[in-house]
Amino acid sequence: MPELPEVETLRRSLQRPLLKRTIASATLHRRDILILPGDPAGGFSRSRSRKRPLRVRPEHLLVGGTIIELRRRGKQMAVVAGDGRALVVHLGMTGQLLRTKPKDHTHISWTLDDGSQLFFRDPRRFGGLWFIPGVSTLDATRWADLGPDALTITAEGLAEAAAGSKRAVKALLLDQQALAGVGNIYADEALFLSRISPRRRADRLSAAQCQALALAIRDTLSAAIKARGSTLRDYRDAAGEPGEAQNGHRVYGRAGQPCLTCGKPLATAIMAQRTTVWCRGCQA
DNA sequence: AGGATAGCCTGCGGGC
């Protein structure tokens, strides 16, 4: 569900309600949705772990902290408190942060000092929250393996990520260690816009193609942010409002339909485990 | 190195 534009839209929709607010109380309804330092496997393979999880205390949900910043990197967002604590939110496929109480799948509830509330909902539970005791360590710990943020990716940055990589460029774009923020929708959209085949080997992109692709990634993501993200099914901002960026998709979800440039039916294949759609005529 | 596969979950739409 949420790629960079959706997370950025969510972040912006939360700034006004959250910044400068102090968290009065919080309730964790599912222990395995919150990962503490020292929890097994950094939080994945959660339910399979036999190790007894550490006890969650209110401080782990930022209770008593005043929110001073909402920071995004790639598809993740950190809620930063003035005392240095932070909670990193990763939405996975169906994660949501909402200001009104959801009907179901509510895993965390917070109450702020103005009486308002915030809820984390995630039906499929592919998402999670990571407690970071000191935000100064964030870039060296939880975010250490993330590549450069896709919203500001440069041709040089992309060329560096692609150098020496024999994988298909589609796989490269989906790899958060190479480039942070692009997912299945915007990978296909950016490749179409830059007229590059998803199958092209990353290390065989020309300098001009790196330039075109970097520009296409920035343009695709900014346009999607302007449209407040893509809502296919689950995505909502903090107020529960859907986005409109899905109306601008040129290839995603259009397999077999005519290419909007040349009219040929769009091709589809599974690449890097994800459904990929492109135009064999326009993308080389 | 990087591909392919299975798995983590729930929900929805299509076919019957």
Place this chain on the structure above:
DNA sequence: TGCCCGCAGGCTATCC
């Protein structure tokens, strides 16, 4: 109406 199937915006572990 209901059942079964495939599929979904993410990511990890494991095997080759």
